[in-house]
Amino acid sequence: MKISLSALDKNHFGVVTAKASFETNDSLGDTLCWCHENKVEFLIARIPTENISLAQELELTGFILTDTLVYFRHENISDTEIGLTESCPPIGTENNEMKGYSWRLAVPTDAEDIKQLAKKIFKNYPGHYYADRRLKKSDCDLVYSSWAVNSCLDKDFSDVFFLFIFEEKPVGFLTIKVIETDTGEIMLNGIHPDFQGKGLYFSLISLAKKWAIQQRLRQLIVSTQVTNLAVQKVWCRQGFEPYKSYYTFHRWFTNGFTNDPI
Numbered sequence: 001m002k003i004s005l006s007a008l009d010k011n012h013f014g015v016v017t018a019k020a021s022f023e024t025n026d027s028l029g030d031t032l033c034w035c036h037e038n039k040v041e042f043l044i045a046r047i048p049t050e051n052i053s054l055a056q057e058l059e060l061t062g063f064i065l066t067d068t069l070v071y072f073r074h075e076n077i078s079d080t081e082i083g084l085t086e087s088c089p090p091i092g093t094e095n096n097e098m099k100g101y102s103w104r105l106a107v108p109t110d111a112e113d114i115k116q117l118a119k120k121i122f123k124n125y126p127g128h129y130y131a132d133r134r135l136k137k138s139d140c141d142l143v144y145s146s147w148a149v150n151s152c153l154d155k156d157f158s159d160v161f162f163l164f165i166f167e168e169k170p171v172g173f174l175t176i177k178v179i180e181t182d183t184g185e186i187m188l189n190g191i192h193p194d195f196q197g198k199g200l201y202f203s204l205i206s207l208a209k210k211w212a213i214q215q216r217l218r219q220l221i222v223s224t225q226v227t228n229l230a231v232q233k234v235w236c237r238q239g240f241e242p243y244k245s246y247y248t249f250h251r252w253f254t255n256g257f258t259n260d261p262i
């Protein structure tokens with residue numbers, strides 16, 4: 001079992017928060033003991049969807065289902081696409097809709113614009129935080145804007161940060177973290193609400209693939225809520241395929257530390 005305290009979540013929600021990933025044979029009892037020893041108030045647990053018996057055990061012990069994540073991957077990325085340079089205009093097809101757009105890599109001075117952009121993109125985003133009635137919706141929104149800012153400023157969060165620009169203002173972004181020598185993970189991405197439905201996201205994914213080729217990565221992975229059909233459509237059109245999925249459960253311990261449902 002992988003479990004650790006999350007300082008970022010404690011910061012956002014003001015409670016001692018832990019994150020756990022269950023593998024097939026992990027014991028729920030060990031996880032609860034760990035939480036007890038570490039005075040955890042709020043636990044976020046991810047389990048593979050095929051582990052239905054564990055999902056039912058969690059349901060019976062006070063955990064609530066908050067989302068279902070689906071992972072996609074593009075294996076063996078390699079093609080004859082041109083190399084990625086900051087001066088080449090890669091986005092979109094040559095249609096009028098794309099005129100006026102460009103892209104560049106984010107720099108630290110973009111942090112404030114990125115924060116405002118992420119706030120707009122992820123307002124009321126239906127992720128696992130948002131599904132938990134014990135969390136304030138405004139605090140949930142802040143998770144994404146602070147994640148975006150951290151990704152702009154700190155290499156621990158992302159190895160590349162692409163910004164899409166329209167009339168000198170950022171209108172979309174995508175970050176990638178190299179998680180293994182041959183694998184990159186697309187971490188956080190989105191398009192300003194006023195600019196959705198114009199194919200910009202398709203172009204962002206093209207950029208990600210070109211960057212992966214340039215970095216000699218063999219594959220890209222990416223995940224989202226199973227309900228986020230817009231991104232899954234684009235990933236499929238860009239050669240990604242689904243390959244695994246997880247349930248996210250939350251468990252609150254603030255009403256006393258028992259195994260009884262709260």
Ligand SMILES: CC(C)(COP(=O)(O)OP(=O)(O)OC[C@H]1O[C@@H](n2cnc3c(N)ncnc32)[C@H](O)[C@@H]1OP(=O)(O)O)[C@@H](O)C(=O)NCCC(=O)NCCS
Pocket residue numbers: 121122125189190191192195196197198199200201202203223224225228229230231233234
């Ligand atoms: C999801 C998102 C990135 C799509 O960006 P976009 O630039 O509008 O996407 P595209 O224009 O390339 O459109 C992709 C497809 O999704 C569809 N689509 C776009 N927004 C949609 C929405 N809100 N609901 C349903 N479908 C949508 C488009 O119609 C298109 O499908 P079509 O070609 O069959 O018509 C954007 O809506 C967004 O930023 N959402 C909020 C944050 C988010 O979900 N980030 C990704 C987390 S993994």
